[in-house]
Amino acid sequence: MIACVALIYVRLSFGEECWSKNACIETSLCAAKGGISQPNLCSGGITTRCCSCANCMDASLCVSRGGVPSTGICPGSSTQQCCNMASTSVPTGGKTPVNRMLTDLADILRGAGLTVIESEGWKTRGHGIMTSVKGILVHHTAGPATGDFPSLKVVRDGRTDLAGPLSQLGLGRSGTWYVIAAGRSYHAGATIDDSVFGNANAIGIEAEATGSPSTNTGHAYWPEVQYQSYIRGVKALQAAYAVPTSRVLGHKEAAVPLGRKPDPNFSMDEFRAALAK
Ligand SMILES: [Zn+2]
Numbered sequence: 001m002i003a004c005v006a007l008i009y010v011r012l013s014f015g016e017e018c019w020s021k022n023a024c025i026e027t028s029l030c031a032a033k034g035g036i037s038q039p040n041l042c043s044g045g046i047t048t049r050c051c052s053c054a055n056c057m058d059a060s061l062c063v064s065r066g067g068v069p070s071t072g073i074c075p076g077s078s079t080q081q082c083c084n085m086a087s088t089s090v091p092t093g094g095k096t097p098v099n100r101m102l103t104d105l106a107d108i109l110r111g112a113g114l115t116v117i118e119s120e121g122w123k124t125r126g127h128g129i130m131t132s133v134k135g136i137l138v139h140h141t142a143g144p145a146t147g148d149f150p151s152l153k154v155v156r157d158g159r160t161d162l163a164g165p166l167s168q169l170g171l172g173r174s175g176t177w178y179v180i181a182a183g184r185s186y187h188a189g190a191t192i193d194d195s196v197f198g199n200a201n202a203i204g205i206e207a208e209a210t211g212s213p214s215t216n217t218g219h220a221y222w223p224e225v226q227y228q229s230y231i232r233g234v235k236a237l238q239a240a241y242a243v244p245t246s247r248v249l250g251h252k253e254a255a256v257p258l259g260r261k262p263d264p265n266f267s268m269d270e271f272r273a274a275l276a277k
Helices: 002-015 027-032 059-064 105-111 152-157 224-241 268-275
Strands: 024-026 036-038 048-052 056-058 068-070 080-084 116-118 135-140 169-171 177-179 202-207 248-250
Touching: 024 027, 027 036, 027 048, 027 268, 056 059, 059 080, 105 116, 105 177, 105 224, 135 224, 169 224, 202 224, 224 268, 248 268
Parallel strands: 116 177, 135 202, 135 248, 169 202
Antiparallel strands: 024 048, 036 048, 056 080, 068 080, 169 177
């Protein structure tokens, strides 16, 4: 009897591991990829869990069926990807821009009842045209602690190491939106999928916030008027450009290598749940 119990114990302790070390990822990223997180199979932080996909298939087959493929959570070759059919529900009436400047940004936000300040020259500002708008990246500035949008100058003009614009849109603490550029902006860096989340294909929004504390609990430290405006503005952009909620990621979720960026300092699961309402 004792031997039998010991045998079972040995089997459990050696058998229960994540199917791949690389599949031990943040639960929010797993959800964004359409995967399912299982606890107790990975070492690391409490939100690092084993991500698996119930719907793995060749990426091109997924696209031909109308799904959205995501990399990294299916075994086999890199073309085997998680096909997320649920994520294909996109707001109706919108249209993905193709190879153009996003000169309609201010009208889209105003149409959602938001307060908008247009930065002079924004309609021609950018590092070239947008290839598409397949994704939206949510950022915070990690800027000064006071003022509505004190990071405007740096987002518009850039830093010594990176030319502006650094994002198309800014969001002040009062909930006011700042439209800074209609063209490509340098906000994303390397991403999990540049064809969706890279600078040529994703809108960047820099919301004014210190970024402290740099954890998922940050919502409590944001002015609620700003947080609610963030949701409303992103929803309006999704509707206008037909961007599904699964393609609204925090910079911290999209940036590679993972851990390169901490922003935004609120839960993206909570944010996406609000978008879906
Ligand atoms: Zn960022």
